[in-house]
Amino acid sequence: xxxxxxxxxxxxxxxxxxxxxVLSVFLREVLNLTGTHVGCDTSQCGACVVHVDGKSIKxxxxxxxxxxxxxxxxxxxxxxxxxxxxxxxxxxxxxGLQCGFCTPGMVMSAIDLLNHKKNPTDKEIxxxxxxNICRCTGYQNIVAAxxxxxxxx
Amino acid sequence: xxxxxxxxxxxxxxxxxxxxxxxxxxxxxMTTLPSMKLGLASYKDxxxxxxxxxxxxxxxxxxxxxxxxxxxxxxxxxxxxxxKAISSLSSLAEGIGDPQVRNKGTIGGSIxxxxxSADYPSxxxxxxxxxxxxxxKVSADKFFTGMFETSLKKGExxxxxxxxxxxxxxxxxxxxxASRYAIVGVYVAKYKSGVNAGVTGAKSCVYNDKNIADAxxxxxxxxxxxxIKISSSGMNSDIHASAEYRANMVKIFAKKAxxxx
Numbered sequence: 425x426x427x428x429x430x431x432x433x434x435x436x437x438x439x440x441x442x443x444x445x446v447l448s449v450f451l452r453e454v455l456n457l458t459g460t461h462v463g464c465d466t467s468q469c470g471a472c473v474v475h476v477d478g479k480s481i482k483x484x485x486x487x488x489x490x491x492x493x494x495x496x497x498x499x500x501x502x503x504x505x506x507x508x509x510x511x512x513x514x515x516x517x518x519x520g521l522q523c524g525f526c527t528p529g530m531v532m533s534a535i536d537l538l539n540h541k542k543n544p545t546d547k548e549i550x551x552x553x554x555x556n557i558c559r560c561t562g563y564q565n566i567v568a569a570x571x572x573x574x575x576x577x
Numbered sequence: 578x579x580x581x582x583x584x585x586x587x588x589x590x591x592x593x594x595x596x597x598x599x600x601x602x603x604x605x606x607m608t609t610l611p612s613m614k615l616g617l618a619s620y621k622d623x624x625x626x627x628x629x630x631x632x633x634x635x636x637x638x639x640x641x642x643x644x645x646x647x648x649x650x651x652x653x654x655x656x657x658x659x660x661k662a663i664s665s666l667s668s669l670a671e672g673i674g675d676p677q678v679r680n681k682g683t684i685g686g687s688i689x690x691x692x693x694s695a696d697y698p699s700x701x702x703x704x705x706x707x708x709x710x711x712x713x714k715v716s717a718d719k720f721f722t723g724m725f726e727t728s729l730k731k732g733e734x735x736x737x738x739x740x741x742x743x744x745x746x747x748x749x750x751x752x753x754x755a756s757r758y759a760i761v762g763v764y765v766a767k768y769k770s771g772v773n774a775g776v777t778g779a780k781s782c783v784y785n786d787k788n789i790a791d792a793x794x795x796x797x798x799x800x801x802x803x804x805i806k807i808s809s810s811g812m813n814s815d816i817h818a819s820a821e822y823r824a825n826m827v828k829i830f831a832k833k834a835x836x837x838x
Contacts, residue, residue: 426583443583443623446610466611467678468756479651479680485610486681489583490603490625536676554757555675 426489432457433501447483447491448472451498459499459528463557470556473529474498480536482555499528502535511535511573520569522560530556534570543574578614585625589632589711589734595624596732602626604647607674607682608690632685632736637662640742643709646685646735654679663704665746665764669696672750674757685735688720691727691782693813694758698783700748702775703764704740711736724781743768745797749833750778751826753817760818761826763789765834767797774831779812779823789831799832 428445429438432455439454448465451457451474460483463469467485474483475497502509511531514520521527530553537544537552544552549570550563558566586592592602600622603609612618626632632647637658644653653659653670660667673679673687673696687697688708700706701717708715711734722728729735743766750762759778763786766773772793774786792801807827812820 442580444578444580446578466614467607470675470677473677480677481680482677485606487583487603487606487610487623487625489585490606490627492585533676552676555677 426492428488428492430488430491430493431495433497441488443487443489445488447474447476447486447488447496450488451483451496457498457500461525461528463525468555468557469526470529470533470553471526473532473556475532475536478539480533497532499531502531509535510576511538511569514569514573514576515566518565518569518572520561520566521558526556526558526560530558530566534566534573537570538574538577542577544570546571578610579616579619581613581620582622583625584622585628588629589626589736592624592626592629593711593732593734595622596734597622598731600624600732602689602734604683604686605649605678605681607678607686608692609686626734635659641739642666642742643737643739644684645737647683648685650674650679650682650684650687651676653684662742663740663746665748665766666700666704666740669700669748669764672696672752672757684738688738689727689729689735691721691723691725692758693724693781693783694753694760694762694778695783696748696750696759696762696777699759699762699764699775699777700740701738702783702785703746703748703766703773704743704775705766705768705773706741707739708735709737709739710734718785721783726782741768745838747834747837749830749837751830761823761830763827763830763834765789765793765831765838767793767838772797776827776831779827781811781813786827786831789827793831793835797835797838799835802828802832802835 461471463471467482472483633645636643706717746766748764750759762777764775774789807824809820809824814820
């Protein structure tokens with residue numbers, strides 16, 4: 425067992441977990457933050473993307489113990505005073521989702537893109553979302569949502 | 578994933594001392610962790626080297642670019658120094674996997690794994706890389722020994738990769754649309770002493786294509802490759818591409834690389 429100290433969505437947490445616990449399991453099963461989804465569980469689909477120290481990573485492929493001392497932001501951490509993040513608003517407005525399974529990862533990944541690049545082109549958005557798979561939308565409205573969020577962030 | 582004992586090392590000595598026949602070093606974990614989840618690998622001890630400061634960072638001198646083993650792909654991709662010294666190396670890093678993989682995956686992890694379709698091994702071959710480990714320096718042509726095989730001994734740890742700055746260079750690949758691993762990738766680098774053509778994705782292990790390298794050493798232009806014949810013997814054949822297709826792609830991507838230099 426390993427003691428893992430993290431700051432998750434602004435709150436300090438300290439939990440004793442098995443050495444092989446990955447971050448997605450830590451978030452979902454230990455902290456009950458089930459907004460982070462697990463699809464492929466082998467870092468291909470991107471449903472589990474969260475931010476660690478400001479950068480997007482796939483939480484299914486990171487050991488919780490390895491991230492000891494880090495700051496983690498999940499989809500639950502985006503809402504402020506009951507108001508959705510501009511990226512979430514844009515996904516809603518542009519119908520950037522259907523079943524919603526990939527959405528938490530899409531939103532977290534897209535926010536990381538806009539942190540790097542204020543006004544990405546369609547191609548840059550599509551390239552960036554290489555690691556996020558959506559089986560419903562055909563990506564068109566996701567790209568539209570990211571563009572709309574870019575104009576508001 | 579089967580359980581293991583997790584160790585976080587603060588220095589190379591401690592990490593190598595912990596190593597055994599049933600352990601693995603963990604850097605970005607982009608291959609190690611999925612392999613363990615899929616049951617392809619299991620270890621008693623996982624030795625995390627991410628906190629060893631000495632293994633991280635980029636140094637550019639007059640003739641070389643040295644990249645610490647745990648330097649992430651995103652750092653290489655965004656490094657102004659690397660871009661200036663060997664721009665093809667930063668664009669190679671920018672094309673690995675996806676942004677999240679680039680935020681965690683490391684150069685040392687990539688070359689230690691030696692995936693036959695990985696990008697970095699072709700850079701090591703083309704750019705006359707010297708791999709620095711905790712006990713020796715090995716040239717790239719002696720480092721990559723076979724499919725997922727290197728000359729690393731058990732418990733030997735990569736510390737840095739030293740690339741020789743070429744006069745001109747370019748890497749072009751045909752990426753698998755799903756994984757962005759190279760179906761075929763060719764890294765061409767021109768030095769005063771001659772040209773190298775590091776080929777990945779085509780065979781079970783990265784190699785320097787002597788026919789292409791020799792032709793380009795005589796005449797560094799894509800037309801110099803017009804009459805070269807690339808044999809499909811020993812080339813990979815799978816659901817993505819046949820051996821014959823790959824052989825043709827090696828030539829096409831070598832020409833593209835020269836044209837883009």
